[in-house]
Each structure stands twice: as C-alpha cells, then as structure tokens.
Amino acid sequence: MRHQMRGRKFNRTSSQRYALLRGLAGSLIEHEQIQTTLQKAKDLRPFVEKLITLGRSDTLHVRRQILSVLGSHELVTKLMTTLAERYKERPGGYTRIIKAGFRFGDNAPKAIIEFVDRDTTAKGAINRRLHEAARQAEGAESVEASNS
Numbered sequence: 001m002r003h004q005m006r007g008r009k010f011n012r013t014s015s016q017r018y019a020l021l022r023g024l025a026g027s028l029i030e031h032e033q034i035q036t037t038l039q040k041a042k043d044l045r046p047f048v049e050k051l052i053t054l055g056r057s058d059t060l061h062v063r064r065q066i067l068s069v070l071g072s073h074e075l076v077t078k079l080m081t082t083l084a085e086r087y088k089e090r091p092g093g094y095t096r097i098i099k100a101g102f103r104f105g106d107n108a109p110k111a112i113i114e115f116v117d118r119d120t121t122a123k124g125a126i127n128r129r130l131h132e133a134a135r136q137a138e139g140a141e142s143v144e145a146s147n148s
Contacts, residue, residue: 008039021047022069028082028095031112032122041111043100052094054089055079055094086117 010017025045029051034042051069054062055109058080067076091148093116100110 008043010040014018022071025051026072028113028115029070029079030122030126031124032110032118034103035071035100035110035112037103038097038099038109038111039115044113045095045097049094051079052083053092055084056088058084082119083115086115090116 004079008018010020012020020040021044024034024036024040025048028044028048049065053065054092063076065075065078070076070079095113096116098112098114099114102108103110
C-alpha cells in the first residue's frame with residue numbers, strides 16, 4: 001500500500017526531482033505561464049502555491065526561505081512584491097492547469113500551467129530586456145567606431 005506516498009517519481013532521484021521542481025517554479029514565476037507535461041504541472045502546482053502563500057508574509061526569514069528554494073534574488077523579489085500583492089486577498093488557488101494536447105515525439109500529454117490573473121506581458125520579458133541591452137551595446141559600439 002502507498003499510504004502517504006504522494007507525488008510522482010519521474011524516474012529521478014529525490015534530489016533530481018527537487019531540482020526539477022525548483023527549475024519549473026523559477027520559470028513559472030519569471031514568465032507567469034509555462035508549458036510542460038501534465039504530470040509535471042500537477043506536481044508543480046502545490047510546490048508553487050506553498051511558495052506564494054509563504055511569500056505573502058513579507059519577513060526576512062520568509063525571504064531567505066524562498067531564496068533557498070529559488071536561488072535567485074530577482075525571482076524572490078518578484079514573488080514577494082508583485083505576486084504577493086496580486087494574491088493578498090485570495091485564500092489559495094493561485095495557478096490553473098490547461099490541457100494542451102499531446103507532444104509530437106512521444107505522445108506525452110502536455111499542459112499549460114499559469115497564474116490566475118497573470119500579467120500577459122511577463123512572458124519573455126527577460127529575453128526582451130537582454131535583446132534590447134545587446135542592441136544598445138551594439139549601437140554604442142557602432143557610434144564609437146564611426147567617431148574614430
């Protein structure tokens with residue numbers, strides 16, 4: 001019997017599963033919507049919702065706890081400011097899972113997991129900032145080259 005044996009193994013060790021969930025949680029917080037397999041999305045939901053519930057109380061101890069899970073100051077700041085403010089009055093249920101067909105290669109069921117009331121401009125925002133910074137650097141180099 002499998003009493004109190006929740007969660008899937010995903011053919012990984014416990015440390016690899018934890019690293020997988022940490023990475024997926026970081027991507028979800030960064031982009032506010034990600035596409036993954038249905039099983040991973042179902043295991044990711046309680047992981048992320050516990051982080052958001054924890055982040056609603058803005059203390060240094062909570063900030064350090066979330067930092068130990070996510071490993072990025074930018075993600076912790078976004079979670080504790082933007083997301084915590086957005087879901088301050090909501091008692092739970094911060095994410096939604098939408099089934100998205102089957103993957104082409106192995107026919108695995110895909111799903112989209114996203115935050116309820118998400119910011120649609122957040123998806124790919126970091127990539128846009130990196131591209132704009134690179135363009136500005138190229139523009140500054142071309143201006144310096146033409147002046148020489």
